[in-house]
Amino acid sequence: MRVAVIGAGVVGLSTSVALLRRGVDVVCYEAGAPMGERSAGDTRIFRLAHLFPDMVELAARSRSLFSGWRERAGTTLVEPVGTVVSGAGAGRWADAMAAAGAPHELVEPGSPRLRLPSPTFAGPALLDPSGGVIRVDRIRAFLVEAIGDHLRSARVEAVEQTPSAVRVRSGPESDTFDTVVLCAGAGTPGLAAGTGLDVPAALEHHLRVSFPIRPGAPEPLQCWITEEADGVLGTYQHLAAAGTWAVGGDVAGELVHWANGRPAAEQASVRALTAYAAEHLPFVEPRPVATVYCTHNPDLGDGLQFVRQGRVLALHGENLMKFAPLLGDLLAQAAVDGSTPPDAGPNATTR
Incomplete structure (x- = not known):
């Protein structure tokens, strides 16, 4: 065949x-x-957390298969730092996790269970202990x-x-x-x-921006998914290269529309994500040091x-x-x- x-x-x-x-x-x-x-890029987020129980179950199956890959590759492929989903909708994610029988915990901002680049945010927060950083480079x-x-x-x-x-x-x-x-x-x-x-x-432009992590940040930082704030419709955040924090977000559609072209969309995304980091991430220096570009389908x-x-x-x-x-x-x-x-x-x- x-x-x-x-x-x-x-x-x-x-x-x-x-x-x-x-x-x-x-x-x-x-x-x-x-x-x-x-x-593209060197790291991504792994999570069991999804809004649909069948997706949680599939993620759990994939996590097990990553273990097989790890044995064949001879190196860690998913660093188990945990993933956090925060905001008013966190309860819905928790419901899907519960329906799938996946380990999880709902906590409030300030919980000692959290290690995030900001101690304050709109809660509650879903802690997915099976989540972590995918080492894309490996x-x-x-x-x-x-x-x-x-x-x-x-x-x-x-x-x-x-x-x-x-x-x-x-x-x-x-x-x-x-x-x-x-x-x-x-x-x-x-x-x-x-x-x-x-x-x-359908296509739109999408950008992820990395910023330096300030001294004194909790270690190791957990991956983090947030809801809308200050023109960013939601973010996903995780450790990138050593000492840097990657922030990607659903920037307002008119800024990253396909017809605008890649340069304009990248510039708008850098401005929006840098402003977000300056306002909401006290343990991150709002100085872009790296970007990862890709195309994205806004309908999926x-x-x-x-x-x-x-x-x-x-x-x-x-x-x-x-x-x-x-x-x-x-x-x-x-x-x-x-x-x-x-x-x-x-x-x-x-x-």
Whole structure:
């Protein structure tokens, strides 16, 4: 069996490695650097905490699979510092955690259980002790080594189904496969449309900014997800490179609209996130020292959606890094047996 995986982000690499472990002949296509766009950066947040019990359960399964990756990689891939979700909606997250049987605790600002870059914030706070910092840099090195020479540096221009196979065209070259898995990030909708699949295509610019951590901050700082404050519609925050704190946020849509262009959106995001840090994060110096840019679909939330048309299978969703080993297994198995994994999260009942 031959399978093409389009896209070498973390999901594409995970799927390719899972297929190789099943003895499948795999080619993973990538036009740029592996994990260079939506999987970019050195760290991300892992969390069991979600608003939907099925997502909590899937995150728990993924956390277990990360342990298997850790043994094969020979290094820690998720640093267990914990994750905190704060704000008036924290109770809803706690309800989903309880329904899934996941360990959690609701606390108020000032609790000794908290280690955040600010001692004051709008409470309550959900403590997810299974959460932590995903070491993206280590995962990238592990997956790239595991896939070896099955990674093909080429931009895929079209995916075309024939009665007996799927043709993948990249420049003047083409190759045929039994199955194609599309996980090409922003490139997925265009490639999917050529096969009869409808995948959400909206895009906006997104930026994560890192700031120096001031001396005296609690150690180790927990990952933190907050609600709206001062023009930032919500933030996610975590340790980045040594001594720096990454802050990403849902900046007002008109500032990061796709038509505005990347430079203007980046400048607006840096201003908004720096102002947020200056106002709300006393243990952080509001001086940007690094940024990570990616594209983002504003119409997708915390959820997983799988679609299939014949021999072509596609995935779309946001915040997928924490599900990487699980998604790799699910997509690999579906590629082998012709199935479609069930959706999860807010769209789980729409199929």
